[in-house]
Amino acid sequence: MSTPETIGVDLGGTKVLVGVVGEDRQVLYEDREGSAGQSGEELLDTLEREIREAREARPSVAAVGLGIPCTIDRKRGVAITAVNLPIRNMPIRDQMKKRLGMPVFIDNDANVAALAEHRFGAAQGTRDAVMLTIGTGVGGGVIIDGELYRGSNGAASEPGHMVIDFDGPPCQGNCPNRGCLETFASGTALAREGREAAEREPDSALGRALAEAGRIEGKTVTDAANDGDPTAVAVVEEAGRRLGAGLSSLANIFEPEVIVLGGGVAKVVGELMVGPARKELRARALPPMNEVPVKMAELGPEAGMIGAAEMARLELEG
Secondary structure, eight states, rough: OOOOHHHEEOSSEEEEEEEEEGGGGEEEEEEEOOOOTOOOOHHHHHHHHHHHHHHHHHHTTOOEEEEEEEEEEETTTEEEEEESSEEEEOOOHHHHHHHHHOEEEEEEEEHHHHHHHHHHHHHHHHHSSEEEEEEEEEEEEEEETTOOOOOOOOOOGGGGBBBBBBBBOOSTTTTOOOBBBBGGGSSSHEEEEEEEHHHHHSSSSHHHHHHHSSOOHHHHHHHHHHTTTTHHHHHHHHHHHHHHHHHHHHHHHHHHSEEEESSHHHHHHHHHHHHHHHHHHHHHSOGGGOOOOEEESSSSGGGHHHHHHHHHHHHHHH
């Protein structure tokens, strides 16, 4: 029996990536569309339009998988709450199924990225793995005994909202907590820490960037760090150490065969952040968990889309 073609959708805070995936992970169609600033209803309209265009290009598609950056109740098909999107208690599975007239399945975006890396990427061949996606925020997924761990309702896992500093900065968006890993090891965190560093050291590259633009973004910090600016490098390395503290807890809890790091920030700064994270993991985690290898993701920005399509295929097969 041939592998059915499925549509995978990676919904982010600023873009929607839609693709059709066939046998052997072959991407047969792909398109991107902006999503920044849209309301919940506008997001549904964008999803419907993009998915219909994918179906026109590949009429034999059998199902749709949606990777959504929010907590998920998979039993009811409801997107519960998102930190960076206007989604709250939205029955998105049934709404999109009604709009499209075909099977629709949903999961957290980092979960499906972890599924993709486990099936096809850096965690391939393992039974137990943890993945973190480091971008505007920090997401993640956990593989236990070869299967995604989703918790009692489907909302697990959210490693970016593991507290590593009880009295730390308020988390962003709709998260009610403080001191989450996301507040120290994300693009948003780099922007905040980069601005503080720029104000302390106005003669640095970050200081000059702040004077010229009036703001510091995560990309400002990663670009300056990659160019060798000592102030920016120090900001990225500190974020890496905080990340390593979080990884040590994940290693102690799950004892995975591998920890995979993906997302835009991890890709751009690479070893500048990952090196200090590995060192912190080895220093903080209990033996033998402190020897867990930390690898970079292999599937790049398509991981979420590929994983969403794979999730839909697995759901079809039961």
